Amino acid sequence: MASVIALVNGNLAKQYSMLYEGNITIARMVQPDELKRETYQHWSQGRGTDVWNMTCASVAGDLPTIQQLLAHDPRLVHCSFEYFKPLHFAVRENQQAAVSYLLAQGADPFNTGGDVLAMARERGYHELASLFESIYRDRYHIAPEGDTIAAAIKAFDTTRVYALLKEQPALLHAADQQGNQPxxxxxxxxxxxxxxxxxxxxxxxxxxxxxxxRPLDLTRGDYNYRSWYRDLPATGLRTHEVLIGYLIARGADYDISVAAKVGHYERVRALLDRDPGLANRPPAHVGYYSGLPLRCAAAAGHIETVKLLLERGANPNEPEPEIAPWGGALHAAIGGRHFDIVKLLLENGADANAEVESSGNCLSMAKHVNAPQEIIDLIASYARKTRPSDGAAKHDDIEALAAQLQANPQLPVDHLINGFIGKEKRQHIELILRYQPDALHRQLWDPTAWWDTSTLRSAEYTQWLFERGLNPHRRNWLGITLLHRCAAKGDIDIAAICIGYGCDLNAQETGRSATPLGWAAREGKTAMVTWLLQQGADPNLPANEPWARPLAWATRKGHQDIITLLQQHNAHQ
Incomplete structure (x- = not known):
């Protein structure tokens, strides 16, 4: 396999995926605009073109290219787009040599954009499945029994927990499929x-x-279990700091991030005296409720600890990859409504434009928490200083948008279309189309970005969009169409509009190698399966990947009525 990358005068020269033109999977993928850029993409953790080349090389199992890319930038082993990482693609395509190499270079099998073990199992990749089973078992103590005791703990059934541990003492260290021990x-x-x-x-x-x-990092919860506001029962312990103190008393490692989180000024100072680099060194776990000490202190409102950290060289804009690429301390202070800390961080150079994963930028967070207008104005003033406007429309005020379009008919507005479609702002869309008639056809909005079709709201609205130029053949970067989403959701009315405008009934995407019929079969949507078959959907696609056919999905998921229906239409695995 020829490499995508060639070394020319010491520099990497991009040749893109055209060298993989024989690879059907890559041919079905669409290179995202962000990954056509030479510039560093903070969310993707690499230059755009490098991330794309890394993705294609992982799909194709092109080990020389992977090695060259990582030699140039070792961070690319963790690069991603929309959460999907190189290891995910290598496993997906059963590229065993690439999988082994990526793991050896530090790729995290638990953070790839999907469950790699489940993916290997469902595709019949037995060697890869055995590899990950051994990693999960030997390195992280993951075992089926771990889910059993985890369920009892989550149900607050302590009697059951005690009985399980008495019967099987080894369960004390058994982890569930996410790696949580009891x-x-x-x-x-x-x-x-x-x-x-x-x-x-x-x-x-x-x-x-x-x-x-560690347990000490989880007292407020984590991404999947939000102890502080959603998942904990109303009768549960409300003050998580009690747990922090208890765990420390029982011997938990008391690091600088936890000390900053609870405002233990003297502990933070003593640790910095011992190792000044701790001010900007991320802990082993970086998540929403754990990370750099400055973010932890700012989120909790401990201004004296914030001052100490700044004095000792803490950088307000220190990146926390995948969470806060431009720094998260200012955003955290705003979210906590600690406005004295907000002012202090801005005065010390915090980026007022910084975005945090799933939480918007600093200004949007200030509005979300109903910050005083003077704070909103202050953040806005710093935002203009640190990152000047690029001339694009920044809001959905229709009068302001009209004035901008009148002054500049070619105003960049593609980034607004997604929001306008999702909010059904028809007047805004019509306004843009007056100046840019092809905006819906060319736009960057991805009609397949979500796992359902709720952004399209109704069949009538979907038809309205198609009539105004929405591209019926549009796929997302993984080849998924709007019809796939309709099939998974069971939205027959919207699916009918899609078919009427020419959407491919048998389109095959790259993630599951499945057609819309395959998606409907997987999700147990019997009415949708019936309807797609009536429209002429082929029940025996894909031809060369029997594990991805509709009957295979229905069989794995146990949807007996769909199995019978497909067999009546001569489906086979």
Whole structure:
């Protein structure tokens, strides 16, 4: 396999995926605009073209290219687009040599954009499945029994937990499929008595999950279990700092990030005296509720600790990859409504335009928490200084948008279309089309960006968009069409509009190698399966990947009525 990359005068010369023109999977993929750029893409953790080349090389199993790219920039082993990383693609295509190499270079099997073990199993990649099973078992203690005791802890059924541990003492260290041992779940659910019991039985107070999180990092919850506002029962322990103190007393490693989180000024100072580099060194676990000490202190409102950290060289804009590429301290202070800290961080150079994963930028967060107008104005003034306007439309005020378009008919507006479509702002869309008639056809909005079709709201609205130029053949970068989404959701009315405007009934995407019929079969949408078959959908596609055919999906998921229906239409695996 020829490499995508050639070394020319010491520089990497891009040749793109055209060298993989024989690879059907890559041919079905669409290079995102961000990944056509030579500039560094902060969310993707690499130059755009390098991330795309890394993706294509992983799909194709082109080990020489992967090695050259990583030699040039080792960080690319963690690069991604829309959360999908090189390891995900290498596993997806059964590229065993590439998988082994990426793992050896530090790729995280738990952070790839999907469950690589499940993917290997469902595709029949037995060697890869065995590899990940051994990694999960030997490195992280993951076992089927771990899910059993985790379920009992999450149900607050301590009687069941005690009985399970009495029957099988080894369950004390058994992790569920996400890598949570019982001690992690006891902390996540804030069951102090159970934490005490588990530690007394020999649980490791510093047990580390695959993502680096220890029990001490989980007292406010994590991404999947939000102890502080959503998942914890109303009768649960409300003050998570109680757990922090208890775990420290029981021997938990008390690092600078936790000390900053609880405002332990003297502890932070002592640790910085011992190692000044701690001010800008991320801990083993970086997540929404754990990270750099400055973000932890700012989020909790500990202004004296914030001042100390700044004095000792903490950078307000220090990147936390995948969470806060431009720094998260200012955003955290705004979210906590700690406006004295907001002012302090801005005065110390914090980027007022910084964006945080799933939480918008600093100005949008200020509006979300109903910050005083003077704070909003202050943040806005710094935002203009640190990153001047690029001339694009910045808001959905229709009068302001009209004035901008009148002054500049070619105003960049593609970035607004997604929001306008999702909010059904028909007047805004019509206004743009007056000046830029092809805006809907060419626009960057991806009608297949979400796992359902809720952004299109109705069949009538979908038809309205198609009539005004929405491209019926548009696929997202992984080859997924709007019809795939309709099939998975069971939206027959919208699917009928799509078919009427020429959407490909048998389009095959790259993620599951499936057609819309395959998606409907996988999700158990019997009415949709019936309708697609009536429209002429082929039940035996893809031809060369029997594991991805509709009957195979229905069989794996146990949808017996769909199995029968497909068999009546001569489907086979």
């Amino acid at each position: 001690i992690h779940w006891a902390v996540l659910t804030r069951q102090l008595d159970l934490v005490d019991y588990l530690l007394t039985q020999g649980a490791d107070v510093n047990a580390m999950r695959p993502d680096g999180a």
